[in-house]
Amino acid sequence: MKNYVLAIVFALSLLVSWLIWNSTPPYIKQGGPLLVLGLTFFFLALTFAVERFLVLGRAGGRGNVASFVRAVKESIRGGRHAEAVAACKQQGGCLANVIGAGLEGYRDRKPHAASKKELMDETRRALAEAGALESPNLEQNLTALSTIASIATLLGLLGTTIGMIRSFQAMSHAGAPDATQLALGISEALVNTALGLITAILATVLYNYFTTKVDRFNTMVEETSYEVLQLLENAKES
Numbered sequence: 001m002k003n004y005v006l007a008i009v010f011a012l013s014l015l016v017s018w019l020i021w022n023s024t025p026p027y028i029k030q031g032g033p034l035l036v037l038g039l040t041f042f043f044l045a046l047t048f049a050v051e052r053f054l055v056l057g058r059a060g061g062r063g064n065v066a067s068f069v070r071a072v073k074e075s076i077r078g079g080r081h082a083e084a085v086a087a088c089k090q091q092g093g094c095l096a097n098v099i100g101a102g103l104e105g106y107r108d109r110k111p112h113a114a115s116k117k118e119l120m121d122e123t124r125r126a127l128a129e130a131g132a133l134e135s136p137n138l139e140q141n142l143t144a145l146s147t148i149a150s151i152a153t154l155l156g157l158l159g160t161t162i163g164m165i166r167s168f169q170a171m172s173h174a175g176a177p178d179a180t181q182l183a184l185g186i187s188e189a190l191v192n193t194a195l196g197l198i199t200a201i202l203a204t205v206l207y208n209y210f211t212t213k214v215d216r217f218n219t220m221v222e223e224t225s226y227e228v229l230q231l232l233e234n235a236k237e238s
Contacts, residue, residue: 009044009047010040010044013039013040013043013044013047014036014037014040016039016043017035017036017037017038017039017040017042017043018036020039021033021035021036021039028191031159031187031188031191031192031195032159032162032163032188032192034155034158034159034162034188034192035159035191035192035195037155038152038155038156038159038192038195038196038199039195041148041151041152041155041199042152042195042198042199042202044144044148045145045148045149045152045199045202045203045206046202048141048144048145048148048206049145049206051141052141052142052145052206052210055137055138055140056138056210056213056214056217058093059093059094059134059137059138059217060093060094061091061092061093061094061095061096062090062091062092062093063091065093065095065220068087068091068093068095068096069095069224071087072084072087072088072099072228073227073228073231075087076103076228076231076232077231081103081106081107082107084099084103085100085103085104085107088100088103094134094137094138094217094221095217095220095221095224097130097134098127098130098131098134098221098224098225099127099224099225099228100130101126101127101129101130102123102124102126102127102130102225102228102229103228104126105122105123105125105126105127106119106122106123106126106232109122109123116233120229120232120233123229123232124229127225127228127229131218131221131222131225134221135218138214138217138218139214142207142210142211142214145203145206145207145210146203146204146207148199148200148203149199149200149203149204149207150200152195152196152197152199152200152203153196153197153200154196155192155195155196156192156193156194156195156196156197156199156200157193157196158192159188159189159191159192159193159195159196160189160190160192160193161189162188162189162192163185163186163187163188163189163190163192164185164189165185166185166188167185167186167189168185169185170185
């Protein structure tokens with residue numbers, strides 16, 4: 001997500017959070033203005049989650065990935081490298097982009113390679129470079145989710161602390177404590193704590209889910225790249 005898009009998303013989240021806080025029931029609104037910032041990070045976590053779902057969904061490409069891999073392997077075994085490259089372009093996912101780049105590199109360098117070893121080294125390098133280009137797109141904004149989880153926890157703790165300070169100030173008055181200020185302080189503490197924990201839990205779960213998904217995808221790319229390299233060493237030419 002580009003910086004100007006992130007700035008727009010943050011501004012919109014802040015605006016929506018303020019509108020929600022301004023129209024909530026009194027017992028929620030007593031969480032104080034800090035609640036606006038807590039809601040902002042909650043909406044940011046949801047925004048990053050939707051963006052990651054869309055990106056990782058597109059990364060899978062068209063159709064079934066396992067079927068695509070089988071088809072490409074069969075084409076390579078039969079020496080139909082042009083057919084394998086066409087299948088990669090049609091599939092359009094990150095895995096297909098990496099394998100397609102490796103196959104195109106193999107075809108382009110084959111007439112000029114001094115030896116089979118040199119050809120395979122160049123192909124291996126093409127696969128590694130293509131994988132390095134695809135990986136950042138898969139991992140983008142995952143650090144933001146992890147950061148939101150940490151910040152949300154700290155915001156909840158800050159809201160709790162401010163609420164407790166207000167409560168103790170109400171209890172420190174001479175004579176009977178100020179019941180209104182005491183209740184206000186307790187509400188501020190509990191509401192901010194609840195929102196901070198909800199946001200932190202949500203962001204942590206999403207971060208772990210997406211990280212696991214990206215790790216599995218990277219593993220699949222590495223395994224498929226290795227298998228393709230092995231097949232290219234023994235495949236017949238069309």
